[in-house]
Every structure is written in C-alpha cells, then in structure tokens.
Amino acid sequence: MKRLSLILLAVLLLILGGCSQESGGDGKNDKEKKIALLMADLGNPFFHVLRDAVVNQGEELGYEVLVYDGQNDASKQPSQVEDALQKGVNAIIINPGDESSAANALKDAITQDVPVVTVDRSVDVDGVLSYLVTDNTKGGKLVGEWLQKKMPEGGKVIHMEGVIGTAPQRERGGGFLSMIDPSKNKDSKFEIIDTTVGDFSMAPAEAAMSDLLAKHDDIDVVFAQNDTMAVGVVRAIETAGRQDDGIVVIGFDGAKEAYDLIEEGKMSVTAVQDFEFIGSESVKYVDDFLKDGKKPEEKVLVDVYMSDEKK
Incomplete structure (x- = not known):
C-alpha cells in the first residue's frame, strides 16, 4: 500500500511538472x-x-x-x-x-x-x-501645388525649415522647392526671398520670424515645415502688428493648434500626416x-x- 502511494505521488508530481512546463511553454507570454x-x-x-x-x-x-x-x-x-x-x-x-x-x-x-x-x-x-x-516629399509637393492654385500670379515666399539634417526637413523642403523655387521649376512665378530655421519648435520659429518681419516688408507667404513653427510664425506676425498684410501661413502636420488658427483666419492650410x-x-x-x-x-x-x- 505504501509502495502504491509512493507511485501515485510520483505520477502526480510528473503531471504537475508537465503542466507547469506547458503553461510556461508560451515563453514570454507569462x-x-x-x-x-x-x-x-x-x-x-x-x-x-x-x-x-x-x-x-x-x-x-x-x-x-x-x-x-x-x-x-x-x-x-x-x-x-x-x-x-x-x-x-x-x-x-x-x-x-x-x-x-x-x-x-x-x-x-x-x-x-x-x-x-x-x-x-x-x-x-x-x-x-x-x-x-x-511621405514627406509628396507632402512638400502638395504644399507647392496648393500654393500655385491659391496664388497663380506668384508671390514672395519665406521658407522656414525644421531641424537641419533630419529627413522631414530635407524631404518636405525638397518637395516644396521642387514646385516653388524658380531655379528648380522654371514655370514657378514665386520668389524665395529668405530661408530660416525654426528647429520644429515654437519659440525659435517665433524669434526667427520676428527678425524676418523686421527685414522684409513685402512677405506674401510663409511655409513652416511643421504646425508648431507655424504657430510661432502667427505669433510673430501678431506681435509685429502685421495681421493686415495678408500673409499666407502654411503648416505641416494637421495639429489641433493649426486648425484653431485656420478657423480664426490666422493660418491658411496644413499638410496633414496621419x-x-x-x-x-x-x-x-x-x-x-x-x-x-x-x-x-x-x-x-x-x-x-x-x-x-x-x-
């Protein structure tokens, strides 16, 4: 009887051990x-x-x-x-x-x-x-195409870039310039009057735009490579009292802040990424x-x- 009990105990331990191994067999799932x-x-x-x-x-x-x-x-x-x-x-x-x-x-x-x-x-x-x-290159081209339809007579453009060397900075800028820069598109009626860097951030963009507003009195368009910089651009325009200049501000992202400014008539459009x-x-x-x-x-x-x- 004692021997049978020991055999049953051994079998039970084997079963439990197997169950334990099976439950851990899913590896990292546990x-x-x-x-x-x-x-x-x-x-x-x-x-x-x-x-x-x-x-x-x-x-x-x-x-x-x-x-x-x-x-x-x-x-x-x-x-x-x-x-x-x-x-x-x-x-x-x-x-x-x-x-x-x-x-x-x-x-x-x-x-x-x-x-x-x-x-x-x-x-x-x-x-x-x-x-x-x-698809940042396509996005930049879409911005350029939109601007050509918005202003078929052309205009003077500020190009505000993000963090230099990053793919979005290169690709958004490359796509945009391929449509708008006369040196890259002979049919363009636009003129890039200045290029600046806003590091994809609001404060640097606002400071850079303030300098450009003091430098230029004939800005028609600002393309900011993201919406956060576009917000900084709008703030600079307001601080400088240039709201009535009719400057077309374009962003890139599809951020809530951009839509709020569009609704208020302070920004024109944004290229939306999902x-x-x-x-x-x-x-x-x-x-x-x-x-x-x-x-x-x-x-x-x-x-x-x-x-x-x-x-």
Missing part, C-alpha cells in the same frame, strides 16, 4: 510584455498623437509601453535606449532626434534580437524592422514579428493631404 517608445520631442503637441496611438494600441495588444522624451535633444536618446534594454523591453519604437545619435545603441538592441521600428524619421543603422513614415495610423501600425508590426516572425516592408510611406478644416 511575462509582462514591454515596448519602449522613444520620442524626439514631446514638447511638440502633435507628437502626443503618435504617443497616444502607440500607448493605446500597445495596451490593447497586452504591452506595457515605456515612454521616453528626448526633449528635442538627440544626445539623450542613446542612454534612453540603454535604459529600455536594461528594463527588458521586447521591442523599441523610436522617433529619432536625428539619424545618427542613437545608431550605436540601436545596434546593441538589434544584436540582442530586440526589433526596432523607426517612425517619422529614419536612423542610420542596418537591421531595423521597418521605417514607417509620412500620426494616429503610424503609431498604431508600428505596434502591430512589432507584435506580428514577436508572435509569428512576420516582417513588414522595410520602408512604408503614409499618404498626406491638404486641409483647411477639421475632419
């Missing part, structure tokens, strides 16, 4: 899954749309999302990547401050088999799972890869459209 989201600058209100989309989609799929703010300082992101890796994240979604600062840290992540998706801007490193981005789609889609990319090894396209361009009213 552990808390984490995604790191590294944002270049949450001081830009429009980037909150991207952050919220990643957080909401991540939570829906069972991930904790660790959010890092680069505060418009690309040098912060390498240590933020390292911190995320130390915390055992399953994947990294990064909106890079620039194309090179975080490259080495992201190489470490890729070496550790942590998938990396870059959003809005690219990064100079091989092995990234996907680069998911607004950050909500980009954010949620980036989470789906890493989730599909982690679950099934499914890889998305290496580069995905998201469409842009012009809008002068809220959807």
Whole structure:
C-alpha cells in the first residue's frame, strides 16, 4: 500500500511538472510584455498623437509601453535606449532626434534580437524592422501645388525649415522647392526671398520670424515645415502688428493648434500626416514579428493631404 502511494505521488508530481512546463511553454507570454517608445520631442503637441496611438494600441495588444522624451535633444536618446534594454523591453519604437545619435545603441538592441521600428524619421543603422513614415516629399509637393492654385500670379515666399539634417526637413523642403523655387521649376512665378530655421519648435520659429518681419516688408507667404513653427510664425506676425498684410501661413502636420488658427483666419492650410495610423501600425508590426516572425516592408510611406478644416 505504501509502495502504491509512493507511485501515485510520483505520477502526480510528473503531471504537475508537465503542466507547469506547458503553461510556461508560451515563453514570454507569462511575462509582462514591454515596448519602449522613444520620442524626439514631446514638447511638440502633435507628437502626443503618435504617443497616444502607440500607448493605446500597445495596451490593447497586452504591452506595457515605456515612454521616453528626448526633449528635442538627440544626445539623450542613446542612454534612453540603454535604459529600455536594461528594463527588458521586447521591442523599441523610436522617433529619432536625428539619424545618427542613437545608431550605436540601436545596434546593441538589434544584436540582442530586440526589433526596432523607426517612425517619422529614419536612423542610420542596418537591421531595423521597418521605417514607417509620412511621405514627406509628396507632402512638400502638395504644399507647392496648393500654393500655385491659391496664388497663380506668384508671390514672395519665406521658407522656414525644421531641424537641419533630419529627413522631414530635407524631404518636405525638397518637395516644396521642387514646385516653388524658380531655379528648380522654371514655370514657378514665386520668389524665395529668405530661408530660416525654426528647429520644429515654437519659440525659435517665433524669434526667427520676428527678425524676418523686421527685414522684409513685402512677405506674401510663409511655409513652416511643421504646425508648431507655424504657430510661432502667427505669433510673430501678431506681435509685429502685421495681421493686415495678408500673409499666407502654411503648416505641416494637421495639429489641433493649426486648425484653431485656420478657423480664426490666422493660418491658411496644413499638410496633414496621419500620426494616429503610424503609431498604431508600428505596434502591430512589432507584435506580428514577436508572435509569428512576420516582417513588414522595410520602408512604408503614409499618404498626406491638404486641409483647411477639421475632419
């Protein structure tokens, strides 16, 4: 009887051990899954749309999302990547401050088999799972086409660029100039009278525009490469008392602040990029890869459209 009891106990222990192994056989499913989201600058209100989309989609799929703010300082992101890796994240979604600062840290992540998706801007490193981005070149061209229809007689243009060297700065500017700059389009009736840098931020844009308003008394158009800078441009125009000049202010993003200014008649139009789609889609990319090894396209361009009213 005692022998039988021992045999039954041994069988029971084997069964329990097997169940324990089976429940842990899903690997990381029993552990808390984490995604790191590294944002270049949450001081830009429009980037909150991207952050919220990643957080909401991540939570829906069972991930904790660790959010890092680069505060418009690309040098912060390498240590933020390292911190995320130390915390055992399953994947990294990064909106890079620039194309090179975080490259080495992201190489470490890729070496550790942590998938990396870059959003809005690219990064100079091989092995990234996907680069998911607004079609900025097309967006810049759409701005130029809109302006040609708005002002077929042409006019004098200020071009306000974002952070120099970033893909959005190059591509939005390149697309816009290909339509508006007479040196690139012989049919253009416009004149680029000045180019300045606003670093995709409101205060630098406002200061730069104040200087330009003091320098030029014949500005017809300002194209700011994002809506945050466009807000700074409008503020500078108001401070200078130039509201009645009829300056056409164009932004890029589709931010709430831009629509508010459009409604007030202080801004004309914005090129809309779908950050909500980009954010949620980036989470789906890493989730599909982690679950099934499914890889998305290496580069995905998201469409842009012009809008002068809220959807």
